[in-house]
Amino acid sequence: xxxxxxxxxxxxxxEEAPVELRCNYSSSVSVYLFWYVQYPNQGLQLLxxxxxxxxxxxxxxxxxxxxxxxxxxxxxxxxxxxISDTAEYFCAVEFTGGFKTIFGAGTRLxxxx
Amino acid sequence: EAGVAQSPRYKIIEKRQSVAFWCNPISGxxxxxxxQQILGQGPKLLIQFQNNGVVDDSQLPKxxxxxxxxxxVDSTLKIQPAKLEDSAVYLCASSLDRSVDNEQFxxxxxxxxxx
Numbered sequence: 001x002x003x004x005x006x007x008x009x010x011x012x013x014x015e016e017a018p019v020e021l022r023c024n025y026s027s028s029v030s031v032y033l034f035w036y037v038q039y040p041n042q043g044l045q046l047l048x049x050x051x052x053x054x055x056x057x058x059x060x061x062x063x064x065x066x067x068x069x070x071x072x073x074x075x076x077x078x079x080x081x082x083i084s085d086t087a088e089y090f091c092a093v094e095f096t097g098g099f100k101t102i103f104g105a106g107t108r109l110x111x112x113x
Numbered sequence: 114e115a116g117v118a119q120s121p122r123y124k125i126i127e128k129r130q131s132v133a134f135w136c137n138p139i140s141g142x143x144x145x146x147x148x149q150q151i152l153g154q155g156p157k158l159l160i161q162f163q164n165n166g167v168v169d170d171s172q173l174p175k176x177x178x179x180x181x182x183x184x185x186v187d188s189t190l191k192i193q194p195a196k197l198e199d200s201a202v203y204l205c206a207s208s209l210d211r212s213v214d215n216e217q218f219x220x221x222x223x224x225x226x227x228x
Contacts, residue, residue: 004155009153032213041221042221043116043117043204043206043218043219043220043221043222044156044204044206044217044219045219046216046217049216051213051214090155090156092155094213099161099168099169099211099213100158100161100169101158101217102158103155103156103157104155105153105154105155106153106154106155
């Protein structure tokens with residue numbers, strides 16, 4: 001079965017510390033991978049995506065993610081977080097030929113001063 | 114460029130009542146999506162339109178949910194009758210077309226509470 005798992009429901013971190021939000025997927029076909037951010041009372045916004053090519057993808061707001069095919073993972077990282085990064089982050093997968101995006105359950109990032 | 118518009122932003126109804134949500138996508142976007150986001154979960158696709166045709170409604174509970182996009186622009190999603198488990202945020206998104214190269218842009222959502 002095809003699925004997306006975000007291993008942490010909540011991640012508290014101090015300001016200026018590094019952070020990694022984990023995402024794993026299960027699929028028997030090739031995938032496209034996405035990270036979205038949802039700020040309070042706002043819609044989802046695309047942070048970055050992997051379609052093909054370099055496995056290290058850079059996105060907006062200083063975030064990056066690395067596609068690891070052998071580990072079936074697409075973890076999101078930022079070397080130094082700000083208070084303004086407090087939000088919910090969703091990993092999402094589209095399976096080739098599926099034309100449908102499947103979202104993980106989300107990880108709530110809470111940045112403390 | 115105006116974003117995806119949704120209304121109302123909030124709705125409270127009693128179970129067995131009917132409710133409708135409206136979405137106006139970004140101008141020129143052929144593909145429109147409705148998602149259901151239950152508290153603590155990620156968005157789940159309910160229905161996808163390409164212009165005014167349905168391309169995927171496999172996860173739409175068709176006994177109570179319906180959606181239309183008659184002129185290939187704005188869309189309505191209806192629930193009739195509502196159940197307690199329909200309490201969720203309903204998100205509308207649009208993209209230029211179905212290609213994965215094209216980003217989905219999301220509206221702010223409609224938060225539905227069913228009492």
